[in-house]
Amino acid sequence: MTRPYPVSIQLYSVRDACKEGFPATLKKIAGMGYAGVEFAGLHGHTPEEIRNVLDDLGLKASSCHAGLPTEENVAQAVAIDRALGYDMHVSAGPGFKREVSGTAEILEACKRLQKGAELLKAEGIRAGVHNHEFEFDREFDGKTPHQIMVENCPDLLFQIDTYWVAVGQKDPVAAIKNLGARCPSLHIKDGPKDKSQPMTAVGDGKMDWAPILDAADEIGAVEWIVVEIDRVDGDMLQAVDRSVKFLIDQGYGKGR
Numbered sequence: 001m002t003r004p005y006p007v008s009i010q011l012y013s014v015r016d017a018c019k020e021g022f023p024a025t026l027k028k029i030a031g032m033g034y035a036g037v038e039f040a041g042l043h044g045h046t047p048e049e050i051r052n053v054l055d056d057l058g059l060k061a062s063s064c065h066a067g068l069p070t071e072e073n074v075a076q077a078v079a080i081d082r083a084l085g086y087d088m089h090v091s092a093g094p095g096f097k098r099e100v101s102g103t104a105e106i107l108e109a110c111k112r113l114q115k116g117a118e119l120l121k122a123e124g125i126r127a128g129v130h131n132h133e134f135e136f137d138r139e140f141d142g143k144t145p146h147q148i149m150v151e152n153c154p155d156l157l158f159q160i161d162t163y164w165v166a167v168g169q170k171d172p173v174a175a176i177k178n179l180g181a182r183c184p185s186l187h188i189k190d191g192p193k194d195k196s197q198p199m200t201a202v203g204d205g206k207m208d209w210a211p212i213l214d215a216a217d218e219i220g221a222v223e224w225i226v227v228e229i230d231r232v233d234g235d236m237l238q239a240v241d242r243s244v245k246f247l248i249d250q251g252y253g254k255g256r
Helices: 011-020 022-032 047-057 074-084 103-121 145-152 162-167 172-182 209-219 236-249
Strands: 005-010 036-039 060-066 088-091 126-130 157-161 185-188 224-227
Touching (some): 005 060, 005 236, 011 036, 011 236, 022 047, 047 060, 060 074, 074 103, 088 103, 157 172, 162 172, 185 209
Parallel strands (some): 005 036, 036 060, 060 088, 126 157
16 A cells, blocks of 8 residues: 555544543544544443444544453453454553563563464454554664564564654664565654653654655555654644644545
8 A cells, every 4th residue: 555544543642532522532533534543442432332433433443552462361352353343453562661671571572472463363363563762762682672573573563653763763764664564554643752742743843754654655564544642732632633634635644
C-alpha cells in the first residue's frame, strides 16, 4: 500500500473524553474524518457494544494496544480482537522498563513477546509492539534494544512510533526501511522532540513528514497511520481534529 493511508487514532489520546462518554467521543472522532480507531481499553463497555457503535459510525478498528497474551488469557484476548474486528494486536510496551539494565533483561522480554506472538499467530491474529524512545536512545553490545527485539522475535511485527524514534536520537526513516514488511503501521505524533515538553497537533511540531511517508511508500507494508498525542498544551480534541485534517490535506492520509 502507498499513500494516502487510512488514518486511525490511538484512543489513549482522547482518554479523558472517552471516560466521560465513550460512544459520544467515538461519534466526535468519526465527525472529524478519521477512518479508524486503535483501542486502549473499552471504558466499561463490551466489545459487542462498541463494535455496533463503530459500524453505525462507519469507523473501522485498525488495532489495539494491550498486553501480549499468555497461554492463560489468549482466548479472551482473541475473542475481544475478533469482536472488534481487527487482526493487529499491539503491545503498548516492550516488556522491559525504561531503566533497562542490559541485553539479558531485553532477551527475557523477547521470550515473552515471541511467545505471545506465536499464540496469536495460531489464532490468525498478528502481534506487534509499539516503541518509545528508550528502545532507540541506548545501546548494549553495539545494538539498540529495538535491534535486539527485531533479531530475537521473528514472529513479532513493529508499530514504529516515529516521534519517539526521533526523540531517541535515531532516524525514523531508517527504522521504517530496516523493518520492511514487518512494519504494518506507524504512529504519527508531533512536537518539539523533547520528552519533557507537551506534544502538538500533527503538522505543528518539528517532525519532517515527507521523508517518513516516502519510506512508508517504499516498503509497501504500511496499512494504517495512527495519530497519537500523549499530552498537549490546550484542547486535545482540537489537536486531534487538526491532526487528521493536516494528514488529509497533505495527501498523506485519507479519512472515511
